[in-house]
Amino acid sequence: MNPSNPSNPSNPSSSLHPAGLRVENLTVRLPLANGSVVHAASEVSLAVPRGAVTALVGESGCGKSILASAVMDQLPAGARRSGTITVTTPQGPIDVFSGAPFRGRHAALVPQSAATHLTPVRTARAQLDETITSLGSTRTSDELAVRVGLVPAALDCYPHELSGGMAQRVAVAGALVGDPSVIVADEPTASLDRALTDRILALLRECADDGAAVLLITHDLASLVRTGVADHVAVMYASRLMETGPAVEVFDDPWHDYTRDLLGALPARGMHPLPGLPPQLTDLPDDCVYHLRRPETRQSGGPTVLVQVGERSYRTLRDAPREEVA
Amino acid sequence: MSLDARGIVAGYRRKPPVLTDVSISVPAGEIVGLSGPSGTGKTTLARVLALLDAPRAGSVSIDDQVATGTRFAVQRELRGSVAMLFQSPRASTDPRLSLSSIIAQPAEVAGRPVDVEGVAARVGLTPDLLTRRPYQVSDGQLQRACLARALTQEPRYLICDEATAMLDAATTATLVRLVEAEAAAQGVGVLLISHDEELLAACCSRVSALADLRGTHAPA
Numbered sequence: 001m002n003p004s005n006p007s008n009p010s011n012p013s014s015s016l017h018p019a020g021l022r023v024e025n026l027t028v029r030l031p032l033a034n035g036s037v038v039h040a041a042s043e044v045s046l047a048v049p050r051g052a053v054t055a056l057v058g059e060s061g062c063g064k065s066i067l068a069s070a071v072m073d074q075l076p077a078g079a080r081r082s083g084t085i086t087v088t089t090p091q092g093p094i095d096v097f098s099g100a101p102f103r104g105r106h107a108a109l110v111p112q113s114a115a116t117h118l119t120p121v122r123t124a125r126a127q128l129d130e131t132i133t134s135l136g137s138t139r140t141s142d143e144l145a146v147r148v149g150l151v152p153a154a155l156d157c158y159p160h161e162l163s164g165g166m167a168q169r170v171a172v173a174g175a176l177v178g179d180p181s182v183i184v185a186d187e188p189t190a191s192l193d194r195a196l197t198d199r200i201l202a203l204l205r206e207c208a209d210d211g212a213a214v215l216l217i218t219h220d221l222a223s224l225v226r227t228g229v230a231d232h233v234a235v236m237y238a239s240r241l242m243e244t245g246p247a248v249e250v251f252d253d254p255w256h257d258y259t260r261d262l263l264g265a266l267p268a269r270g271m272h273p274l275p276g277l278p279p280q281l282t283d284l285p286d287d288c289v290y291h292l293r294r295p296e297t298r299q300s301g302g303p304t305v306l307v308q309v310g311e312r313s314y315r316t317l318r319d320a321p322r323e324e325v326a
Numbered sequence: 327m328s329l330d331a332r333g334i335v336a337g338y339r340r341k342p343p344v345l346t347d348v349s350i351s352v353p354a355g356e357i358v359g360l361s362g363p364s365g366t367g368k369t370t371l372a373r374v375l376a377l378l379d380a381p382r383a384g385s386v387s388i389d390d391q392v393a394t395g396t397r398f399a400v401q402r403e404l405r406g407s408v409a410m411l412f413q414s415p416r417a418s419t420d421p422r423l424s425l426s427s428i429i430a431q432p433a434e435v436a437g438r439p440v441d442v443e444g445v446a447a448r449v450g451l452t453p454d455l456l457t458r459r460p461y462q463v464s465d466g467q468l469q470r471a472c473l474a475r476a477l478t479q480e481p482r483y484l485i486c487d488e489a490t491a492m493l494d495a496a497t498t499a500t501l502v503r504l505v506e507a508e509a510a511a512q513g514v515g516v517l518l519i520s521h522d523e524e525l526l527a528a529c530c531s532r533v534s535a536l537a538d539l540r541g542t543h544a545p546a
Contacts, residue, residue: 059466059494059496059497060493061464164364192364196364221494262496265495266499267498267524267525268524271503271525273500273503274496276450277450277452278467280454
């Protein structure tokens, strides 16, 4: 690697694989009733290539889920945003904010906490069938059930009769109805046990192997490290990306202090708590705030840039000496 | 000095029991781990130990005094002596209350004065968060508030039932280290229930799999 010669700041993985989903310079601000403003995403650029799983990790409350909402054009009312998100379809790219229909057919969301996402008064089958009808899909609910590893009879259950892992698989089945080229999974394994987590992640891996661009939003770094399900990883802190790159390399040799701290909090890596509290996203300053959490960092505390080095990128001070990572 | 369950048989309604003859002991000031896959009865055991549900057979004793009821029917000396930190902080807090009301609740029920800001500071919650309601804070912050609530109860024992399963690794590490510090400082015995065996190995003095507790009699 040659950190002294950063290439242009757009994601290089996009030049290697066709990006199914491309987020460019996305900034989202959510004004609250009390006059303060939540900085939900700040200048986020991310390419999610087809045929691969891209994981977006970070602590709870760092703005990860807002990115899922933005991709699905389901930002809360009143949100202010700039930047673009495009979904690549066989018919060409679609700007998700243009109002053109894309949900379900081109991009699908696997929601957080599927058990509460499903309608409690209807069976899983009824809900899947409605999705199939409204998307005009040729799939059948039984076929989808088998695909996600459920016995078709389980679809005749009401959501409360399903376990968390089964409900989550129903949600994945719902996302697969329209054969979307982009799948966004928002914390699909939250509160599932290890065996179920591994199955859901393996299922998302299969979707990627079948050609989908999978964006896996998760705080469960331990499972990512353990299963190796992700090809690429992007690390988010306080609405900003701190580091991106091939998952194996980032996990083995993190370049940003935050990534290192986050990995160090894993039980298998010493369970060292990060100092302080995760930052509030309300009324953040315009620069990276990691130095407020870890004052000794030399990668924050002024205007920062995401420096691209080969397939990887990391955030550091704009005027910092570049040999830091060498 | 320990929280003991002996020969517990428990289950839902008329279905076959999920726990048969299970015994466990949580010594004061220690952190004991309990592992096992989903659906094997870890939460059922936690609820029995917290005196929320009555077992069909067997008994729970707190510092060698056998509990004679559940919930408000527990004898006065034992009432509130076991606190619980639940898996979902959202499901275990009243959405209409502010964090400071949530934290103060156990002390108010017991008619004790409470220093909400002091307890909140111990778990790392800043004062600006205390006026917020649950929907205005993150899961990690809300779980910290739940820990603060458990602490204002001034329990002798604390049961954390998958309390970190919804949290990210950084928040988990912080919360578990907080629980460790409180256990050491107040001499609180902690039962840490988790399916994350790496986590249990990292912080417990002893870890049992639920399946191995059957038919054993807990060491006194």
